[in-house]
Amino acid sequence: MPTVFTHAAVPLAMSLGLGREIISKRLMAAGVVVSVLPDLDVLAFRFGIPYASAFGHRGFSHSLLFAFAVALIGASLARPLLSTARGAFFFLFLAAASHGILDSFTSGGLGIAFLWPFSDARFFAPVHPLRVCPFGLSGFLSFKGLIILWSEVRWVWLPCMGTAIALAALRRRRASLSRGDLHENGTMG
Numbered sequence: 272m273p274t275v276f277t278h279a280a281v282p283l284a285m286s287l288g289l290g291r292e293i294i295s296k297r298l299m300a301a302g303v304v305v306s307v308l309p310d311l312d313v314l315a316f317r318f319g320i321p322y323a324s325a326f327g328h329r330g331f332s333h334s335l336l337f338a339f340a341v342a343l344i345g346a347s348l349a350r351p352l353l354s355t356a357r358g359a360f361f362f363l364f365l366a367a368a369s370h371g372i373l374d375s376f377t378s379g380g381l382g383i384a385f386l387w388p389f390s391d392a393r394f395f396a397p398v399h400p401l402r403v404c405p406f407g408l409s410g411f412l413s414f415k416g417l418i419i420l421w422s423e424v425r426w427v428w429l430p431c432m433g434t435a436i437a438l439a440a441l442r443r444r445r446a447s448l449s450r451g452d453l454h455e456n457g458t459m460g
Contacts, residue, residue, distance in 0.1 A: 294354075401423060
């Protein structure tokens with residue numbers, strides 16, 4: 272799995288790219304929380320639930336159904352999130368679903384139960400550029416930890432930030448066009 276920091280990259284990038292008018296600070300914070308929420312399933316180890324179980328690590332909490340359920344809860348809380356129900360639903364669904372998607376690009380584990388409860392099959396992406404994050408702080412404070420962080424910067428953070436910049440530029444251009452910032456000859460002023 273990627274680090275807890277990297278799971279937050281997707282909702283942060285969406286928030287920055289779409290802007291505060293669409294994604295409030297509260298909705299952004301909720302997106303960050305739901306993007307890391309699926310990894311609470313590591314608590315299953317403490318209860319003796321096997322990794323390969325539907326309720327084990329990368330099981331039901333990494334499924335699209337789980338992301339859908341989390342998004343429904345978020346939509347019902349749209350008012351305190353300073354959003355519309357529709358906006359909260361879609362943003363939180365993407366934030367929660369991004370967790371399993373990112374995990375599917377890692378180089379280890381048993382795969383992701385995207386289709387639970389309809390299927391217990393575990394899936395991986397066709398490529399695995401992300402190194403599996405170690406459990407515990409000592410793994411980060413090593414050379415291996417630096418390699419893991421570099422793979423996350425390279426394959427997640429940089430593309431997410433590029434997407435955020437592109438979305439923000441598009442948003443500014445659309446705002447400029449809607450304000451009528453065109454000269455009579457049709458060129459930008």
